[in-house]
Amino acid sequence: MFYVSLLLLLLLAGSDCRVFRFPFQTNEPYNIAHRGSSGEFPEESVLAYKRAIEEGADFIEADITATKDGKLICFHDLILDSVTDVHDHPEFASRKQTYVVDGVNVTGYFAVDFTLEELKSLRLIQRYPNRDQSYNGKLQIPTFEEFIAIALVSPKSERVGIYVEIKSPTFINHHVKWTEGRKFEDVFLNILKKYDYNAKYLTKEWLHKPVFIQSFDPSSLIYLHNKTSSPKILLIAPDSITSDTKQTYEEIISDDYLDYISKIVVGIGPAKEAIAPVDSNNKLLPVTDLVDKAHARGLEVHPWTFNHERNLLLPFDYHQDPYREYDMFVNTLEVDGVFTDSPESFETYRREWRIFSKRKRPYKNE
Numbered sequence: 102m103f104y105v106s107l108l109l110l111l112l113l114a115g116s117d118c119r120v121f122r123f124p125f126q127t128n129e130p131y132n133i134a135h136r137g138s139s140g141e142f143p144e145e146s147v148l149a150y151k152r153a154i155e156e157g158a159d160f161i162e163a164d165i166t167a168t169k170d171g172k173l174i175c176f177h178d179l180i181l182d183s184v185t186d187v188h189d190h191p192e193f194a195s196r197k198q199t200y201v202v203d204g205v206n207v208t209g210y211f212a213v214d215f216t217l218e219e220l221k222s223l224r225l226i227q228r229y230p231n232r233d234q235s236y237n238g239k240l241q242i243p244t245f246e247e248f249i250a251i252a253l254v255s256p257k258s259e260r261v262g263i264y265v266e267i268k269s270p271t272f273i274n275h276h277v278k279w280t281e282g283r284k285f286e287d288v289f290l291n292i293l294k295k296y297d298y299n300a301k302y303l304t305k306e307w308l309h310k311p312v313f314i315q316s317f318d319p320s321s322l323i324y325l326h327n328k329t330s331s332p333k334i335l336l337i338a339p340d341s342i343t344s345d346t347k348q349t350y351e352e353i354i355s356d357d358y359l360d361y362i363s364k365i366v367v368g369i370g371p372a373k374e375a376i377a378p379v380d381s382n383n384k385l386l387p388v389t390d391l392v393d394k395a396h397a398r399g400l401e402v403h404p405w406t407f408n409h410e411r412n413l414l415l416p417f418d419y420h421q422d423p424y425r426e427y428d429m430f431v432n433t434l435e436v437d438g439v440f441t442d443s444p445e446s447f448e449t450y451r452r453e454w455r456i457f458s459k460r461k462r463p464y465k466n467e
């Protein structure tokens with residue numbers, strides 16, 4: 102026994118990445134790898150996604166946007182400037198543009214002005230100066246289908262879900278010339294359906310191909326409501342106005358609107374601060390009732406984004422211990438999943454700290 106344990110220990114210690122992971126689970130808060138293991142690798146890169154799977158993520162998360170020629174890619178920003186080497190490509194210098202985005206002039210190299218082939222000639226760059234820069238210039242922007250392929254090659258016993266955002270649909274539909282009367286949402290959905298991501302939440306089919314469709318834009322989720330059974334998540338940002346429907350934050354989190362949207366979505370994805378606000382001294386303020394309001398309507402809550410080093414300090418109440426922050430959200434507030442830049446740390450937290458939450462899916466049958 103001792104030798105077996107020792108061997109296991111050596112195996113774990115000796116390998117940079119985990120040699121096994123648990124099968125897809127629904128009985129604990131989901132580990133949602135925000136843009137992959139983005140704390141380690143350039144966000145939304147193939148390496149970030151593969152590492153997240155090794156580390157135990159239940160879902161790999163991606164922002165889906167579109168190219169000039171109507172191909173879908175995994176990329177967060179509308180402009181390429183912050184996370185690619187576009188500035189080192191003189192052949193594209195004339196592409197710099199200013200467009201109005203949510204009423205504000207934004208200047209940069211917009212992904213919608215580049216074909217997929219052109220975008221593939223660029224290389225990703227780490228967004229944050231205090232993260233590992235050694236992958237800069239080495240990785241390409243993956244397409245939506247290349248991203249799905251990463252999830253599908255993980256063996257059946259290690260099924261990983263995909264958690265995909267319809268990003269900036271108003272802007273994308275305005276700038277991309279779609280054919281055959283389609284729009285961004287249709288093309289997005291066609292790709293999911295091509296790979297059989299189309300089942301109702303928690304059914305056998307869904308457990309085989311776990312997916313969440315997320316958006317900050319309610320009209321995209323409402324549009325897809327009748328076109329796919331796949332579960333949908335409404336993302337919520339405090340102090341903002343939705344870019345499609347121009348709804349205020351207060352309106353989105355009102356009882357009436359949550360009543361309405363709970364017929365369309367299975368959950369909400371609020372910023373952490375919408376649940377546990379922080380004051381200007383970096384101390385926690387009293388928690389809001391948003392989790393309770395969502396749970397009362399059978400909605401799951403998947404807050405974002407947990408990260409331990411990106412550029413912000415943890416609120417001081419957590420004693421500089423990121424597990425305390427996870428614990429506050431998981432055990433005290435009983436959220437149903439977390440978006441984390443460090444799927445490794447959330448996996449370790451789930452294994453090593455007891456999870457007291459009594460919540461078990463599906464909550465609507467409670």
Ligand SMILES: *[C@@H]1O[C@H](CO)[C@@H](O)[C@H](O)[C@H]1NC(C)=O
Nearest residue numbers: 199200201202204205206207
């Ligand atoms: C954007 O810039 C243009 C050109 O400088 C200007 O005419 C326009 O008013 C600006 N729009 C906004 C929303 O700031």
Ligand SMILES: *[C@@H]1O[C@H](CO)[C@@H](O)[C@H](O)[C@H]1NC(C)=O
Nearest residue numbers: 323324325326327328364365
């Ligand atoms: C979409 O579904 C809603 C109910 O969920 C229904 O009222 C509406 O008629 C449907 N629309 C279409 C176009 O099928």
